Amino acid sequence: MAVVVFSDLYPILSNVLVQRPLVSSLVVIALTFCARSAFTAFRAYQSDKEIGRRYGCLPPPRLRNAWPWGIDRLLQIFQADASHRLMELFLFHFQDVGSTLEQRFLGTPAYGTIEPRNLEAMLSSSFADFGYGLRRQIFFPLLGDGIFTQDGPPWKHSRDLLRPQFSHQQYQNLTIFKEHVDNLIACLPGTGEQVDLQSLFFRFTLxxxxxxxxxxxxxxxxxxxxxxxxxxxTSFDTAQDYVVKRFRLLDLYWLIGGPKFHQACASAHEFIDKIIKRRQRKDLGLDDQGGKYLFFDAVAKDSTNEEALRGQLLNILLAGRDTTACLLSWTFHLLVCHPRVLLRLHEEIQMMANGSAGPSMSRDDIKRMPYLANVLKETLRLFPSVPVNTRSATRTTILPTGGGPDGRSPVLVRKGQNVAYCVYAMHRRKDLYGDDAEDFRPERWDSEDFSLKNHTVHTSWGYLPFNGGPRVCLGQDFGLMEASYATVRILQTFPRIEAGVFDRPQVQSWQGYSSHHTNAVHRIAKERQKMTLVMSLGDGCPVRLWR
Structure with a gap:
């Protein structure tokens, strides 16, 4: 049939090509380009196949799709997100399929992993093999050019610039937090009225x-x-909601946008631009301000224009506000749900109060509260502020484990393929944290008998609330000191704190499907989780406090 059709068309095509040399040239160029592209792709495929054979790579188990192109998985993700159950869904997938898995969205293969060895490779030993991929294009309308949208030399330059600004000397005595904690405490009723701490924590960290x-x-x-x-x-939060939706569509991120998104980005930019202009008009230097403007001045001197300065500041503002606000919110939620832990923490703070703990406490005082450190560490284990992240292969590379029927073979990752890693799910692995991995138990960090501490790679890479490797969070100590200081001051001021009541009807567990579409997802935790670029409480943190 095809031969008959071609024989019918051949005289027409020949006549067109002979009579129209321009068309003929364009056709030849197009065919040459297609042939060369196909040949290049074939050679790359053969080369990648040889790399996989050389290292003994095998594919990991696949998360099966019921619909073509994985459309059902995309719908499942959006439904879970709308129900504030997205992390629960991801956790179930890993528990159901394996700690490394393959998934296909819109025909494109990608991988997910919660294996510490794979995270060590991606974030450290094979760091040069992975980059941000489409993240820059997805985030750029909001964050612009900054450390969280950069790869390669620009990223290294930004990191070298920002690292000194997070030196302990900048906040050794914690006075930078005192005024704002005072303002926070002033907003809290002390006679048992219910208040949402989470909304106040986001304002406090801003x-x-x-x-x-x-x-x-x-x-x-x-x-x-x-x-x-x-x-x-408000504008910053609205823009983040859009950015997250763009991120989930990856190659089709451009479908998410519109006037509301761009207006929110413009409003956030305008706010930062006004601060920049105000600082520049005042022309305040270090000599007469005792280093008060060290961070702004250092970044401003390095930036080539106001747009570059705004981008860098927005990047750090996002990290500084959102992550610590989430940590504080989850910490107090867990404390009021676990009175025994709250009592023990109160006792440690009271013991320190007889010494030097109080509004004027220093970083060194905080360091002398081991149970407080364990409480925050355990909170970040169960509810890391950034629970899932991705990398894109900048060249064909391998993950050291996760392939084959037993999950122990290396996995080939071709150039351009994405790998997601979910620390939320990794932090709940029972083989790393014990049978009570989903329980809030700060004392576990004083124990030496759980699996995480008995393996070098697991110890370093099985707990990653602040990422790891060259991109490890620069502000982790700053954030922990801020959260610690605020927690101590609130508990000193309010000796009695109880859980409030959620202002919503009883929510049923979100129902999803296993890789074989037969098993329902069971509810892992009572908390609903709102996902933007960070993970906050979906229903806030309602509490009642008494002075």
Whole structure:
């Protein structure tokens, strides 16, 4: 049939090509380009296949799709997200399929892993083989050019620039937090009325981070002081919601946008631009301000224009506000749900109060509270602020484990393929943390008998609330000190804290499907989780406090 059709068309095509030399040339060029592209792709495939054979690579188990192109998986993800059950879904997939798996969205293969050895390879030993991929294009409308949207030499330059700004000397005595914790405590009723701590924590960390970055605070916790700060926070949150949706569509990220997204980005940019102009007009230097504007000045001197400066500041503001606000929210949620832990923490703080703990406590005082450190560490284990992340292979490479029927063979990752790693799920592995891996038990960090501590790679890479390798979080100590100081001050001020009541009807567990579409997802935790670029409580953190 095809031969008959071609024989019918051949005289027509020949006539067109002979009579129209331009068309003929274009056809030849197009055919040559297609042939060369196909040949190049074939050679790359053969080369990758040889690499896989050389290292004994085998594919990991696949997360099966019921619909073509994995459309059912995309719908499942969006449904789970709308129900605030996305991490529960991811956890179930790994528990159901394996600790490394393959998935296909829109025909494109990608991988997911919660294996410490694979994370060590991606984030450290094979660091040069992985980059951010499409993240820059996806995040750029909001964050611009900054450390979280950069790869290669630009990223290294940004990191070298920012690292000194997070030196302990900048916040050794913690006075940078005192004023804002005072404002936070002033917002808390002390006679048993219910209050949502999470919304206040996001305002608190915006105030502290803006003071640290700009030398002036947004003061969103001070009544009548900063309407613009609250407007910025709203715009920033709206833009983040869009960015996350773009991220989940990967190659089709451009489908998510529109006037509301671009307006939110523009509003956030305008807020930062006004601060930049205000700082530049005042022309405040280090000599007459005792180093108060060290962070802003260092970044401003290095930036080629205001747009580059804004991008870098927005990147750090995102990390400084959102991650610590989530840590504080989850910490207090877990404390009020576990009175025994709350009591023991109160006792440690009270013991320190007889010494030097109080509004004027220092970083060294915080370091002398081991149970507080364990509480925060355990909170970050169960609810890491950034629970899932991705990397894209910049060249064909391998993951050291996860392939084959037994999950022990290397896995070939071709150039351009994405690998997601979910620390939320890894932190709940029973083979790493014991049978009570899903329980909140800060004392586990004093024990030497759980699996994580009995394996070198697991010890270093099985717990990653702050990422790892060259991209490990620069501000982790700053964030932990901020959360520690705020926690101590709140518990000192309010000796009695109880869980509040969620202002919502009883929510049923989100029902998903296993890789074989037969088993329902069982609810792992009571908490609903809201996913933006970070993981917060889907229903806030309602508590009641008494002075």
């Amino acid at each position: 105030d502290t981070t803006s003071a640290f970055l700009f030398g002036e605070s947004t003061y969103t916790l001070k009544e009548g002081q900063s309407v613009t700060g609250l407007e910025f926070a």
